[in-house]
Amino acid sequence: MAIVALSNHKWFTATPETSLLDAAKAQGLVLEHSCRTGRCGACKAQVIKGETQILKAEESLEASEIDAGFILTCCRTAVNDIELDIEDLGLLAKINTQTLPCKIDQLNLLAPDVMQIFLRLPPTNQFNYLPGQYIDVIAKSGVRRSYSIANALRSDSKLELHVRAVTNGQMSQYWFNEAKTNDLLRLEGPHGTFCFHPKAEKSIIFLATGTGIAPIKSILEEFSNNAELVQEKNIYIYWGGRHLADLYWQPDFTNLNVVFRPTLSRAQSDWEGRRGYVQDAVISDDIELHDSVVYACGSDTMIHAAKRLLVAQGLKANNFYSDAFVSS
Numbered sequence: 001m002a003i004v005a006l007s008n009h010k011w012f013t014a015t016p017e018t019s020l021l022d023a024a025k026a027q028g029l030v031l032e033h034s035c036r037t038g039r040c041g042a043c044k045a046q047v048i049k050g051e052t053q054i055l056k057a058e059e060s061l062e063a064s065e066i067d068a069g070f071i072l073t074c075c076r077t078a079v080n081d082i083e084l085d086i087e088d089l090g091l092l093a094k095i096n097t098q099t100l101p102c103k104i105d106q107l108n109l110l111a112p113d114v115m116q117i118f119l120r121l122p123p124t125n126q127f128n129y130l131p132g133q134y135i136d137v138i139a140k141s142g143v144r145r146s147y148s149i150a151n152a153l154r155s156d157s158k159l160e161l162h163v164r165a166v167t168n169g170q171m172s173q174y175w176f177n178e179a180k181t182n183d184l185l186r187l188e189g190p191h192g193t194f195c196f197h198p199k200a201e202k203s204i205i206f207l208a209t210g211t212g213i214a215p216i217k218s219i220l221e222e223f224s225n226n227a228e229l230v231q232e233k234n235i236y237i238y239w240g241g242r243h244l245a246d247l248y249w250q251p252d253f254t255n256l257n258v259v260f261r262p263t264l265s266r267a268q269s270d271w272e273g274r275r276g277y278v279q280d281a282v283i284s285d286d287i288e289l290h291d292s293v294v295y296a297c298g299s300d301t302m303i304h305a306a307k308r309l310l311v312a313q314g315l316k317a318n319n320f321y322s323d324a325f326v327s328s
């Protein structure tokens with residue numbers, strides 16, 4: 001059995017058949033992750049010492065990262081004692097994953113291809129999560145899909161989801177053509193480690209494309225409910241879409257210091273907001289990136305481009321948190 005040491009002096013043991021991510025979780029330590037399948041890159045870690053062994057393909061690692069000793073903790077285990085240059089996320093260890101029945105409480109079309117869904121949970125069950133996390137919804141057919149929770153914890157425990165239509169998508173077909181109020185489903189969660197990390201930096205920058213705004217809305221609601229979390233912080237929201245109809249939400253938080261920058265990549269000539277991509281809009285605003293923390297959610301193309309650009313412009317790499325939507 002190998003010992004895996006983290007940079008904050010915590011450690012866990014690894015066995016040959018279990019991923020480092022799962023081994024840590026089984027021993028009460030949560031490491032940063034999202035998809036758990038090697039595709040999003042959220043669980044990337046640099047190996048300082050020791051050898052690891054691959055369990056499944058590390059699809060989201062670039063050749064230069066492999067050369068620099070990076071691995072994906074959801075795809076590898078340890079061969080001998082190793083040291084990783086990451087810390088665990090203490091806060092998340094107290095959140096338990098559950099599988100629960102749930103019913104559709106409401107369905108509303110937010111945009112031609114985005115459905116807002118409210119799920120109702122059994123009144124006897126306490127479902128706890130950190131804003132930013134996601135759940136898997138399991139249909140009667142057994143099809144399972146992951147969706148970020150779009151609201152902070154509510155007293156009635158309802159969960160809001162934003163679901164984008166996917167051409168020929170099995171679950172999409174259900175949501176947009178068959179689903180009705182009171183349908184019984186199951187959910188599993190919460191999952192993922194995308195959540196707020198209190199830090200000293202002055203500015204918090206949110207980047208989203210499409211329904212990637214959902215977990216950001218959840219985190220913002222949490223800020224609004226507990227404004228002392230972000231006292232004296234500047235909060236920037238860059239939300240990108242192609243056309244105006246893609247931007248189906250507006251922030252409305254009177255107690256937060258929020259700058260909202262809707263950004264369109266295929267805007268019509270009368271559009272007065274930002275044009276192009278969200279990461280370019282950040283640069284054009286001249287924000288002091290060395291004094292900022294970035295949270296990005298949406299397409300993996302945006303996330304990779306944003307990280308590369310913003311880090312090159314002065315953002316500390318470990319102040320970039322992301323949740324990439326990877327297709328099922």
Ligand code: FES
Pocket residue numbers: 032033034035036037038039040041042043044060072073074075
């Ligand atoms: S690549 Fe490991 S959690 Fe997504």
